[in-house]
Amino acid sequence: MNDFRILLIDDDRLFRNSLVDLIEAAGWKAKPLARATEAARWITQFAPDVILSDVRMPEMTGLELLKDLKNAPPVVLISAHGDIPMAVEAMNEGAYSFVEKPYDPKRLLLILSHAAEQHRMRESNQRLKERLQELSGLDVRLLGETPEMVGLRQTIAIMTQSASPVLILGETGTGKDLVARLLHDTSDRCDGPFIAINAAQVTAAQLPVVAQAAAGGTLFLDEISACPMDIQPALLRLCESQEVFLPDAVSPEKVDLRILSATNEDTAQAVRDGRLRQDLLFRLEGLSIKLPTLAARLDDIPLLAQRFLSDSAKAFGVSAVDLTQDDISALIAHSWPGNVRELRNVVDRFLMSAQQGTPRMADAISGVDHDGASKPGLREAVAAFERQMIGRAIQENAGRMDDAAADLGIGRRTLNEKIVKLGLDKDALL
Template sequence: MSEEQQHSILIVDDDKAMRQSLIDLMEAAGWRVEAVSRANHVLDRLAEFQPDAILSDVRMPGMSGLDLLASLDKSISPPLVLISAHGDIPMAVQAIQDGAYSFVEKPCEPRRLLTIMRNAAEQYRMRQTNARLKQRLMHLSGLDRRLLGQTDEINLLRRDVIDLADSTASVLVQGETGTGKELVARALHDLGPDADGPFLALNCAVLSPETFEAEMFGIKGGKDGRLLAASGGTLFLDEICSCPLPVQAQLLRVIENKRILPVGANVPIPVRFRVISASNEDMQKAVAESRLRQDLLFRINTLVLTLPTLRQRRDDLALLMTHFLSDYARIYETAVPELSPDDLAAMMTHDWPGNVRELRSVAERRVLAARRGSATMMQMIQSDLMLEGIPSTLREAVAAFERELIGKAIRDQEGRMDATAEALGIGRRTLNEKIVKLGLDKDALL
C-alpha cells in the first residue's frame, strides 16, 4: 500500500501497556500510528500528523475521552472512536449522539476494532474528497467570471481548461498580448490537484543569468530559493521566448531532474511543481532563431492551449465592455455609462490589437471621461493613437510613436516597470533599452 493510500491513526490512552498493544495491532494492519498518553495533547498533534481517525480511551487523568469529543470541531476533525472498560449503554448512546463515530468496550475483538477504524478512516477520506469537489465546483463557477464570454471560442477555452486542469503534464499557453494567458494559467492551477499549493509566476524576460541561481535555488545557510517555495504548486514561466539562454539551460535541468542545488550546497533538494509556460510568439520561429532551446520547448509543450483573440470573438465585445464599465464605475463611484449604437459600431470596427487588456483600458477611460462630461467610444479607442506633430520621416515617426506609447504605459502602470513591460508585450530588458534609446525620463513622466 502506498503512503498516500495508507490510513493513519492517533491513539490516546494513559495505560502504557494498552497503548502499546493498540499501536502493535494497528501497525501490523499497515496503519501509520502516533500515540499520546493524555487527551489534552491531541489538538497539538492533529495539525501536524493529520490522522484519518482517532481512537481514544474514555477515562484518563485530566481531560477525558468525552471531554476530547466535546472539544473537537466535528465539521473538520477526523472521526473519534471511544474505547473503554467501564462503558455502559447510556454512556455509549450519549457519546454517539454527541458525535463519536463508535463506542467499543474493552476487551475488544481485534478484527472488529480494525473494521470499525477502517470504516471510520474511509468515511473521513470520502468526506475530504467531497469537500475538495465542492471547492472545485466553486472555482468552476468562478471560471465563467474570469473567462467571461458566450462565444464558441471562449466556451471551448473554458472546457479545455477544465479538461486539462486535473493533469500534471506541462502546459504551453499561446496567445497574443492581452488575451489572458496568466489568467488561464491561474485557472489551471486553481482547478488542479495542487490548488492549495503556491502559484509562482516568473517573467522570464527579466531573469538574470548572474543572479538566477542565488534567487531561484537559494543559498546554503541563507534564504530559501523561490523555486523551493513553489514546490507542491505551479511554476508559471511567462514570456518564455524572452528567457536568456543560460537561464533556459538551468530551467531545463530543474524541469528534467526535479531537483535544485542551492549555492554552496553539495546535496540537491527535490522539488515538485507543474510547469505552465506562456508566449505570444511563434515558438518554432524562436527555436529557428536560436532564441529558444528546442529541448526546453519539448519539455514545456506536452499540452498546448491557444487563446482566441478578441477579433475572433467579436460577439463578446458588448458583454465584456459592459462588465468592465460596471467594474470601473463602481471603483470610481459614478454611474455606468450607457453604450450607444455608435459606441457599439466603433467597438465592432476596431481590431483590438491589445485584446481584452486594451478593451479594459478603453472602458476605464470611458468611465473617467463620463465623469468630466461626455465622450464617445470612438474617441476613447483613438486616444492612444492620436499623436501630435507627427514627424516627416518614418524613423522619426516610429520613434515618436514608441515614445508616446511607452510613456503612456509607464504612467498607466504608475512606474512599475515589470507591469509596464507586460502591458507593452515586450521584455523588461527590451523596455530598458528603448527607454535609454528614446531618451525617456521616467520620473518626469510620473
C-alpha cells in the same frame, strides 16, 4: 431595414388603420388596438419596442395608461387636443414624446424609431447585466460566449486534472497570465502557492529560490521564449526531474511543483534562431493552449465591455454607464491590436469621459478628446484628482497631517500611503 414592433392604440378606426399603413410601409410590425385597457395583455404577447397611443379615449386615457404601465417600452402619445399643459404632464409621467394631430409622417417615424432603438439598447444592456450575474466559476473569470471561448474553458477544465506542464500561446493582451492563474486555481494545487516570474529576467541564483517558493503549487514562467540561454539547462532539469541545485549544494534538491509557461512568440522560430532549446520546448509543451485574439471573438466584446465598465465603476466609485448602439458599433469596428488589455484601457477612458460630460466610445478608442487632445486613462485621471485634493488639504491645514486626513475623510495611515504612492512632496506643498 429595422424590424421594430409598434403597439398602436386609438379608438378612431380610420385613423388607426392609417397609422398601421404608415408603420407597415416603413417595414415595421404593427399591432392595432381600439382600447388602452387591452394594452397590458398585448405588451406581454406582442413584445413591442414602442407604444403609440392616443390621449383621449373611452374607459382609459393615454395619460392613465402611461401612469398604469410598469417596466413597459417607451410610450409616445398623440392627440388632436394637445396643449402645453397636457404635453408637460405627459412628459412628467414618463412619456418618451408627445405628438399633435395632424402629424408629420416622417417626424412621427423618426420619433418612433429613436424610441424603439433606445428600448432595444436598454434591453440589450439588461440582458448583458443579467448574463453577468448568472455566470460563475470559469465563466466569470474567462468571459465570453463565442465558440472560441467556450472551447477554451472546456480545454482548461480538462487540463486542470493533469499535472503536466502547459505552454500558453497568444498575442500580447489576450490574457495568458489570467489563464495561468485559472489553471492553478481550478487544480488540486489551488491551496499551494502561485509564483509568477518573467523568464526573460530570471537569473541562475533566482531560479532555485522561486522554485522552492512554488513548492506544492505552481510556477508560471512568462515570456519563456526570451529566457536566457545559460538558465535553460537548469530549467530543463526542473522540468524533467523537478530538481534544483541550491548554491554550494553538492546534490540537487527535489521540489514538487507544476510548471506553466507562456509566450507571444513563434516558439518554432525561437528554436530555429537558437534562442530556445528544442528539448526544453518539448518539456514545456506537454500540453498547450492557443488563446484567441479579441478580433477573432467580436461577439464577446459587448459582454466584456459591460463587465469592465461595471468593475471600473465600482473600483473608482463613479456612476456606471450603459453602452449605446453607437458605442457598440465603434467597439466592433476596431481591430484591437492590444486585445483584451486594450479593451480594458479603452473602457477606463470611456468611463472617465462619462464623468466629464457625454462620452463617445470612438474617442476613447482613439485616445483623444473632441478637441483632439490626448485623453488620460481613468487610473491616471483619478490619481491626478487625488493629488489635487490631498495637496489642497495639506496646504489648507498648514501641514497638520491629522487635520488633513480628517478633512479628506480618511485615516492618517491611509493618507501617508497615498502620499507615497502618488509621489507627493509634502515640503514642496507648504
